[in-house]
Amino acid sequence: MPLLIAAGVLTGAGAALAENILLAASGVMVAAAAGMWWLHRRRSARTAAGTGGCADGTCAC
Template identity: 55%
Template sequence: MSQPLPSPSPTGHPMPGIDNAPPRRSKVTGGLAALACAACCALPVLIAAGVLTGAGAAILEKTLLVVATGLAVLALGMWWLHRRRTVQRAAASGAGCACGSSGCGC
């Protein structure tokens, strides 16, 4: 079940304690997905250079497409999980809650 995003602060900046940036592991996994995609795009050059045969390139293309897709999904999943855990920790610790003249609210 997804949780609603917290309201932005009056200045328009995100609340302190909530990290919206992707974690390093997600960036690395996304970079590897981009590398696998670039390798897939380089297959015609490798065939023309005589490094790969047509059949080898076909097998490698299918494998690289699956690997790139899997890594991209994994990177997005790690980013989503990081974001969810960060928001839950911030909500549990009370970060972003302020008490004003009208009472306390988050």
Template identity: 65%
Template sequence: MSQPATPIPVEIDNAPPRRSKVTGGLAALACAACCALPLFIAAGVLTGAGAAILEKMLLAVAAGLVVLALGMWWLHRRRSAQHAAGAGCGCGGSGCGC
């Protein structure tokens, strides 16, 4: 009797890619700048109206960057899993139904 072929264990890269880390860092920087606005008002660099406009803009930019970073991470994990699934059975990226 022949033994059934055992699948080759393939590692899936779950770590965030560099572009996702950079985007997340920029989101954190925008959030920190938003938290520093009261200091800028106290130092006389910004007026209250300017800080209010800048606050809304920085919050929107930070939220957009977080969504972008998470989307890039998800796409990286998806591509890594597809590549690992194709490499595990030797069928390639066409999807042979192994």
């Protein structure tokens, strides 16, 4: 019986730790995705502002 109690305590502690780690990891991934989206939009806007049409060969027609 004491072995089952110890196993239950260890499993519960491991599950609580894994939950916190997974929540932190998902937060980091959301922040990274938002940062990459922002950089992509910024670079796209900068590129679009500098083009002069298809004459400079940068269009994707």
